[in-house]
Amino acid sequence: MERLVSMMKKFTALSAIVLLAACGQESVNEADFYTGKDVSYIVATNAGGGYDAYARMIGNYLQKYLAAENVIIRNVPGAGHIVGANTLWRSKPDGLTIGTFNAGLIYGQLTGKDGLNFDLREFEWIGKAAGEPRAIVVSDNCAIKSMADLMAAGEPVKFGSAGIGSASYSDMMLLAKALDLNVNVIAGFDGTEGEMSMMRGEICAILGSTSSFQNFIDAGYGHFILSIGGSLDGVPNAMDLAESEQARKLVAIIDSLATLGRISAAPPGTRKERVEKMRAAYRAALQDPALLAEAGRTGRPIEPAYGDEVRQLVVDALDQTPETIELIRKAINGAQ
Amino acid sequence: MDLGGIFDALLTIVSSPYHIFLLLIAVPIGMFFGAIPGLGGKLGIVLAIPFVFGMDATAGALFLIAMHSVVHTGGAVPSILFGVPGTGPDAATIVDGLPMTRNGEAGRALGAAFGASGLGGVIGGLFILAVLPLLRPIVLAFSPAEFFLLALFGITLIAMLSGESLIKGLMVGFLGLMMAFVTLDPQTGTQRYTFDLLFLWDGVDIITAVLGMFAIPEMIALGVAGGSMARADKAAGSYGLGSVFRGIGDVFRHWGLSLRTSLIGCFIGMIPGLGGDAASWICYGHAVQSSKTPERFGEGAVEGVIAPETANNSKEGGSLLPTLFFAVPGSSGMAILLGAFVMLGIQPGPGMALSGMDIVWVLIWGLMLANIIAVIMFILVAPGLGYLSYVRGNLLIPFVLVLTFLGAFLSHRAWENMVLLIFLGALGYFLKKYHWPRPPFVIGLILGPIAEDSFHKSMSLWGPAFLLRPGALIMIGLIVLSIAYYIWGVVKNKKKPEWQHAD
Amino acid sequence: MRIDAIWNGRVATALAMLLIFLSMSLLALGFPEKARLMPLLVGVPGTLLGLIQLVSEIRHARQESADDPDIRLTSAERSMFVWIFLFFVGVLGFGFSYAAPVLVFSFLYVGRKESLKIAVISAAATWAVLFGFFEKGFEIPLFPGLIVEWLLG
Numbered sequence: 005m006e007r008l009v010s011m012m013k014k015f016t017a018l019s020a021i022v023l024l025a026a027c028g029q030e031s032v033n034e035a036d037f038y039t040g041k042d043v044s045y046i047v048a049t050n051a052g053g054g055y056d057a058y059a060r061m062i063g064n065y066l067q068k069y070l071a072a073e074n075v076i077i078r079n080v081p082g083a084g085h086i087v088g089a090n091t092l093w094r095s096k097p098d099g100l101t102i103g104t105f106n107a108g109l110i111y112g113q114l115t116g117k118d119g120l121n122f123d124l125r126e127f128e129w130i131g132k133a134a135g136e137p138r139a140i141v142v143s144d145n146c147a148i149k150s151m152a153d154l155m156a157a158g159e160p161v162k163f164g165s166a167g168i169g170s171a172s173y174s175d176m177m178l179l180a181k182a183l184d185l186n187v188n189v190i191a192g193f194d195g196t197e198g199e200m201s202m203m204r205g206e207i208c209a210i211l212g213s214t215s216s217f218q219n220f221i222d223a224g225y226g227h228f229i230l231s232i233g234g235s236l237d238g239v240p241n242a243m244d245l246a247e248s249e250q251a252r253k254l255v256a257i258i259d260s261l262a263t264l265g266r267i268s269a270a271p272p273g274t275r276k277e278r279v280e281k282m283r284a285a286y287r288a289a290l291q292d293p294a295l296l297a298e299a300g301r302t303g304r305p306i307e308p309a310y311g312d313e314v315r316q317l318v319v320d321a322l323d324q325t326p327e328t329i330e331l332i333r334k335a336i337n338g339a340q
Numbered sequence: 341m342d343l344g345g346i347f348d349a350l351l352t353i354v355s356s357p358y359h360i361f362l363l364l365i366a367v368p369i370g371m372f373f374g375a376i377p378g379l380g381g382k383l384g385i386v387l388a389i390p391f392v393f394g395m396d397a398t399a400g401a402l403f404l405i406a407m408h409s410v411v412h413t414g415g416a417v418p419s420i421l422f423g424v425p426g427t428g429p430d431a432a433t434i435v436d437g438l439p440m441t442r443n444g445e446a447g448r449a450l451g452a453a454f455g456a457s458g459l460g461g462v463i464g465g466l467f468i469l470a471v472l473p474l475l476r477p478i479v480l481a482f483s484p485a486e487f488f489l490l491a492l493f494g495i496t497l498i499a500m501l502s503g504e505s506l507i508k509g510l511m512v513g514f515l516g517l518m519m520a521f522v523t524l525d526p527q528t529g530t531q532r533y534t535f536d537l538l539f540l541w542d543g544v545d546i547i548t549a550v551l552g553m554f555a556i557p558e559m560i561a562l563g564v565a566g567g568s569m570a571r572a573d574k575a576a577g578s579y580g581l582g583s584v585f586r587g588i589g590d591v592f593r594h595w596g597l598s599l600r601t602s603l604i605g606c607f608i609g610m611i612p613g614l615g616g617d618a619a620s621w622i623c624y625g626h627a628v629q630s631s632k633t634p635e636r637f638g639e640g641a642v643e644g645v646i647a648p649e650t651a652n653n654s655k656e657g658g659s660l661l662p663t664l665f666f667a668v669p670g671s672s673g674m675a676i677l678l679g680a681f682v683m684l685g686i687q688p689g690p691g692m693a694l695s696g697m698d699i700v701w702v703l704i705w706g707l708m709l710a711n712i713i714a715v716i717m718f719i720l721v722a723p724g725l726g727y728l729s730y731v732r733g734n735l736l737i738p739f740v741l742v743l744t745f746l747g748a749f750l751s752h753r754a755w756e757n758m759v760l761l762i763f764l765g766a767l768g769y770f771l772k773k774y775h776w777p778r779p780p781f782v783i784g785l786i787l788g789p790i791a792e793d794s795f796h797k798s799m800s801l802w803g804p805a806f807l808l809r810p811g812a813l814i815m816i817g818l819i820v821l822s823i824a825y826y827i828w829g830v831v832k833n834k835k836k837p838e839w840q841h842a843d
Numbered sequence: 844m845r846i847d848a849i850w851n852g853r854v855a856t857a858l859a860m861l862l863i864f865l866s867m868s869l870l871a872l873g874f875p876e877k878a879r880l881m882p883l884l885v886g887v888p889g890t891l892l893g894l895i896q897l898v899s900e901i902r903h904a905r906q907e908s909a910d911d912p913d914i915r916l917t918s919a920e921r922s923m924f925v926w927i928f929l930f931f932v933g934v935l936g937f938g939f940s941y942a943a944p945v946l947v948f949s950f951l952y953v954g955r956k957e958s959l960k961i962a963v964i965s966a967a968a969t970w971a972v973l974f975g976f977f978e979k980g981f982e983i984p985l986f987p988g989l990i991v992e993w994l995l996g
Binding site for chain 1: 382383385386389390479480483484524526527528529531536538539541542612666667668669672675676679682683685689752753754793796797800801
């Protein structure tokens with residue numbers, strides 16, 4: 005026990021010294037603050053998968069442009085990105101921690117979901133790496149061939165989506181509400197399970213990001229019937245089909261969340277100079293020809309936006325009237 | 341499809357010292373990531389990707405597939421020696437592997453695990469070749485309805501793994517199922533038993549549960565009993581090369597079982613969505629069920645090591661199929677591999693059969709060669725590993741405890757899992773002490789979510805009529821047969837006059 | 844005392860299992876209709892089985908002699924429980940890289956009276972693997988410990 009006490013004393017003393025040293029350094033050379041330091045990049049999913057891959061790719065170039073010693077990927081998975089975002093929220097705002105998570109958490113904040121301990125408006129937004137329009141793809145096994153068929157469907161059309169509470173499920177429910185679609189959304193098709201199910205002729209269609217279906221469509225298993233935000237040849241746009249002001253608002257939310265792909269932020273209260281430095285490095289990284297080449301080879305689309313632009317998109321998406329929020333809540337929780 | 345390239349691909353690999361060198365490096369790395377609980381093959385591949393980036397497609401793909409295909413060979417080692425599963429699918433190996441170590445048969449158990457892994461891996465490769473023309477109909481034949489019944493079939497194995505007390509076995513199995521319900525309800529999204537704790541939203545972590553049920557109780561027991569893991573004394577026990585080869589021989593002595601479980605593993609691997617954890621437990625259950633002496637299981641039956649280990653490695657061959665030809669990964673590990681292939685310029689998907697068969701052959705050979713190399717490498721170090729079972733428990737306990745906590749943390753990167761580990765560890769110890777069978781807990785925990793999720797999907801898609809689908813009817817038939825077989829076995833044993841039990 | 848006559852480890856284990864099923868089944872009643880189906884489908888039979896098992900253990904307990912060594916905690920068991928709890932508290936508070944070497948050392952040197960040499964080498968090896976291998980080599984951040992996190996802000 006005595007040994008333990010002395011250990012603890014030593015440890016406390018040691019950490020005090022480390023803290024003092026860190027403070028001293030801070031004031032001296034803010035100009036090259038990041039030089040030789042370790043930066044943590046929190047990823048709200050486990051290793052492997054899109055968020056992890058983007059972070060590891062961008063992290064390499066951030067390290068170069070910050071002149072940091074290391075950019076260490078910290079996987080903090082759980083509860084559909086909430087644990088990761090919570091962790092980033094309460095991380096020390098010293099500029100040495102940033103994080104990436106799904107912009108679908110905007111739905112969570114709008115509807116006051118349990119477990120969210122953050123306010124997305126307050127994060128110091130660094131930028132976003134991707135973002136592409138959503139679209140509905142239908143299987144060729146299905147009787148529904150076009151958007152007109154879907155709008156006129158007598159029987160509920162079976163749609164697949166990821167688990168309840170996920171961003172893709174919320175998108176789907178919102179779209180169904182906005183366009184008054186007669187659909188039966190079956191949740192729990194993760195990853196490519198939905199495509200398998202369409203190939204087996206079970207579910208009829210899925211809503212998702214355009215590029216994720218490219219393999220499926222190239223192989224001749226299905227085609228797009230609706231695009232949200234983007235423009236696909238010969239395919240109607242959801243905004244044109246939305247009849248009321250309310251409906252257009254809902255479609256706009258889906259669209260702006262789709263735009264906010266692979267977002268990165270620093271904890272609130274991070275010093276301005278450091279945020280600016282991080283933003284500059286992020287911008288330089290995403291404009292680096294080597295990164296663009298790598299992204300092209302690995303099939304990861306890059307559609308960047310930076311700093312205040314991303315912040316504005318987030319703030320706008322969260323700025324909804326109580327009526328719209330109520331509508332969203334009803335749409336998303338409709339199944340319960 | 342051009343079959344002529346098959347042997348050209350083999351020649352490409354074995355005639356190039358560079359490729360052989362890559363295989364020799366990739367195999368131990370893969371085994372290492374498998375052997376540390378919580379690290380796992382997925383992280384291994386993610387960390388290896390930067391190194392592979394500069395290689396050409398053949399070399400890079402060979403390196404990654406070699407690494408990926410031997411992860412579970414490495415994962416068997418801590419399962420057998422300490423009851424610490426290197427990976428989730430290696431958990432089933434504990435049930436009989438650990439008692440074998442306790443009986444002083446660590447060498448034989450390791451030999452059996454390596455032999456079985458190697459054989460499973462090779463059969464997995466051959467399976468790909470055999471099944472290529474039938475791939476599409478087989479994969480598409482499995483819908484949520486069949487998933488549900490397959491999971492239900494696995495759950496009925498709980499009764500067969502209950503050993504002496506059916507009530508105790510059922511209760512532990514049901515407890516596993518109850519723990520599987522600790523998550524967000526898949527149908528309504530409401531919190532079930534999560535008590536607003538975010539780390540429980542994704543369910544009870546399987547690695548943590550297995551560590552709590554097996555590793556912690558084992559370390560307590562070792563600390564209490566003193567001595568070493570192996571209860572037999574050093575002179576009587578064996579861990580030398582001889583016993584390792586005896587274990588490898590066991591795999592071929594039980595060739596029927598080895599072949600069957602390899603094939604079951606391939607099938608389960610080939611169907612996206614079931615996962616490797618289910619494969620090894622279903623194969624373990626099959627070994628018990630098909631044995632003439634089921635009472636030996638859990639006490640150190642070598643078949644109990646062979647069955648899950650063949651399945652673990654053969655399923656990788658199976659899951660390569662949908663990954664390459666549908667671009668639909670058969671497992672989460674394969675999903676990461678798929679991303680890495682794309683990065684190397686390999687474009688998986690239906691076009692693969694037309695354009696890229698050369699690389700497919702390379703992958704298949706790489707898979708088989710890596711498995712063979714893994715066995716050879718492991719035979720060399722096996723006596724050393726087996727010796728660990730004779731190291732004083734005192735020296736082992738602190739390291740295994742650190743490893744156990746590390747595994748619980750790393751598997752979900754959540755410190756809360758260490759709290760869960762302590763609770764399950766205490767429960768697990770008393771279950772062990774008072775002879776409650778623990779494998780049913782893990783089966784319930786693994787198969788519960790598959791059963792629930794696919795039940796809801798089937799009901800939403802077809803209503804109760806899903807049970808009348810042809811595939812479902814076949815599965816129901818299998819379940820009824822297996823239950824009948826079990827009851828018949830019990831009744832027959834009871835009817836036997838006392839004197840017949842003696843031999 | 845009557846309670847003493849039927850109270851032992853086996854009964855306690857059966858009772859614990861029964862209580863888990865009973866409380867989880869009761870909690871399930873509070874879930875929405877669709878969400879409670881599965882938990883009740885398993886929880887209610889589990890509770891019933893638990894009752895049967897508990898009754899049978901109590902019957903056994905009455906017949907058995909009180910000096911069965913199996914039925915209560917030995918001091919060796921208690922000591923192992925304490926050590927595991929110490930490992931848990933140590934790692935939880937101070938993280939892997941700091942706590943694990945200290946715990947390995949104290950288990951060997953204080954707990955098991957191993958030689959100082961063995962204990963120091965073991966602790967150093969633990970630190971080398973956790974810090975050198977995981978944190979530095981593979982850049983896998985390990986749990987830093989709640990108290991350490993709090994100390995460092």
